[in-house]
Amino acid sequence: MKIRFLICSLLLSLLSTAAWAQMTDDQVVSYVQSGLKNGKSEQQLGRELLSRGVTRSQLERLKSQYDANGYWSGDKSNSNGSVDNDRRRTATQETGPGRNSRDNRNATDDRSGRNGRTGDRTLPRDGRPGAQEQQNLRPEESLQPTPEEDAWAGFFRTMTDTIPPQPEQRIFGHDLFTGSSLSFEPNENLATPANYKLGPGDEVIIDIWGANEDNLRERISPEGNIIVAQLGPVYLNGLTIQEANAKLRQVFAYKYAGVGGDDPESDISITLGQLRTIQLNVLGEVAVPGSYRLSPFATLFHALYQAGGVTPIGSLRAVEIHRNGKLLKRVDVYDYLFSGKLKEDIRLEEGDVVIVPPYRNLVEIEGNVKRPMYYETTEGETLSRLLEYAGGFTGDAYTGEVRVVRQTGREQQLSSVRDGEYGAFALEDGDRVTVSASLDRFSNRVEVRGAVYRPGMYELGDGIRTVGELVRRADGATEDAFLARALLSRESSDMTPETVAVDLRSILDGRTPDVELRRNDVLFIPSQLDLTELGALTIYGEVARPGNYPYALHTTLEDLIVMAGGLRDGASTARIEVSRRLTDADSEHATKELAQVYSFSIRDGLVFDGQTGFELKPFDVVIVRKSPGYQKQRTVEIEGEVSFSGTYTLVHKNERLSDLVRRAGGVTDYAYLRGARLLRRMNDEEKAVRDETLQLALRNSGSDSLVVNKIALSDTYSVGIELDKALLRPGTSIDMVLREGDKLIVPEEVSTVAISGDVMRANTVLYQPGKSYKYYIAQAGGYGDRAKKGSVYIIYMNGMIAKAGSRGAAIEPGCTIIVPTKRARNGQFLSQILGVATTAASLGTMAASIANLAK
Incomplete structure (x- = not known):
């Protein structure tokens, strides 16, 4: 880390002292590739490049090119000073010898052949060779990255990650020649400028029509001549199109009769075909100074764009154009930027030198x-x-x-x-x-708040100079305004806040002098309602919309009941209570009383007992109780082997199993009474016991307690009954009393026994009278490896549970034999619980058994 830190520090110091003279992108690539071949480290190459003026922005540009292409596509041996491969191709090819836009002679106008003057593009803009070029590449010229290029990729990624970005110094106009949307590229489809001078490399097209017809295409030689058959060389270098046309008319008069004279029988026209390129130099404070070959229509701004724009110390106010060794003009780019004067964008000629000096x-x-x-x-x-x-x-x-x-x-x-x-x-x-910004305060503002019709800020001045005038401008105080004491908040001479009490009523009545306002004064007029605590009214019980309601003066008990949507069907009209808060502001001792309670009766929508129109006070609580004589219908169901299955309404609170079977027409001859079961819907208390039992079982078994959130627990459970005995002894304790939601199921005769739990394989076998539980376990392959043999239990169809081998625990048709596991591990116990619950459809009934199994 210390070595890396020292390297970074060295790179930063070198970066800060680097000269403005930059290497081109191609030169950087070649330099790094050569250095890597010679065994130089990335750090050493970095120091050398930074000392030669390579910047972070240039490295980031190279990095983006590599990331986009995956390889280097330019001609690495060419270092003519272009900013990047795109611009070099644009400069050298757009006006190069390969232009063939003049070949199309189908247009009717002599100028129409200029369409497409931008010429052939043998390489696309991204720098990759086209399909034909790829076919012609030799193996050593393939587009696959070389090991040196891979090493270079690692180098500039390291460099750009190491060198922090330089703080941005935004200089107006310097981004004009660095963007891609404004290149100032000349439009070559326009008519040839009248002052355009022919030169070596230009192709001239000579058309003769009339009594004589001919067409010639000739390129001006380096000596400035074209060769005309039978006439020899004709010197056109330096002539404008108009001057060249006049000269050719004189020359062709020797070859064709009727060309010259005052009334010629034939006419001659000269146009341009393929254009030459001009070479000029861009020097000074530009990103990449050097020589450039551009279109002969190129201007100063296009040359600056090709050179990558000016450096941070370059001048835009005094760009010099030198022609034939003399200063032609100093151009102020600001005239174009602020006034749009294109006259500053001068067209360049062969051999011109553009110099960008440092700013003054x-x-x-x-x-x-x-x-x-x-x-x-x-x-x-x-x-x-x-x-x-x-x-x-x-x-x-x-x-x-x-x-x-x-x-x-x-x-x-x-x-x-x-x-x-x-x-x-x-x-x-x-x-x-x-x-700087203006002060964040007002010079003439006053404000009024509170109980006025138009609160807000007002201008301090003509018409508003006093408190009374401010209130009147706000359309006066509202009816609930407390005018005896308004508060005027203002700033004292030392800017500390102060509050002044104002008797606004006396001021408005003219009994006391008005108060002069100052800048930033705030007048607050309280409301009487703000000074009085108006608590809400509350109503509970058998009303349509119980809850809190806002207090209003003269609200009666009947009014509150109406606001709450009226009484429900089960409401008691014989007893409605109103509890009232005790308030005694003058009291000096505590009292044992907590509230005042009033009781009323209602008949025909009116309160009676001598209290008709009882008015409520703030914080009163009204309780409408349920009538003791109101009962909802309670229903139960019976299905299976009975004469009339379906839903029945309980007639009495103590209706029993035998009563329900009797009302259903009794059981059929195929009923299996020992297997009858009762499903009961859990009430809130039973649901709480179920959840607590399951949590206890999970904790004792070591299972993840979060698993309980994924279990879909049923809200019904099975109650163990003995319907055969209940029918034999109706009305006794074995004949269970029903409750709302109960469902009695009387099944058909069942002839199987199920075995599950820690056995070799869970199985269902045919019931054999007199066989013990061990017989049926043997039918399931015997005990498992961790079976708890002494704790086998039996779940009967009627919901009863018994320990196997205990007194009276006989195997009956339809029962399930459960073999528990000795030790819970990794949620196995929970799986066992779920298996049992699925079989018996009862977690509530087996809560105690589950807790014992977890021990």
């Missing part, structure tokens, strides 16, 4: 302006001009004064420039201008 003055403006950033200024430009560059002040800016911090060479100097002096204050290099 760079100033920063920050704060409340619309476009805070760095701006380049010329000598003598003022603060007023800088504010125009920055888009002017924002709406919340303080425009009365601007602060300027200037570097004097020894220390900093602060200047406060007042409004009106902006046009006279000249800026210098390094100035930092700050525009």
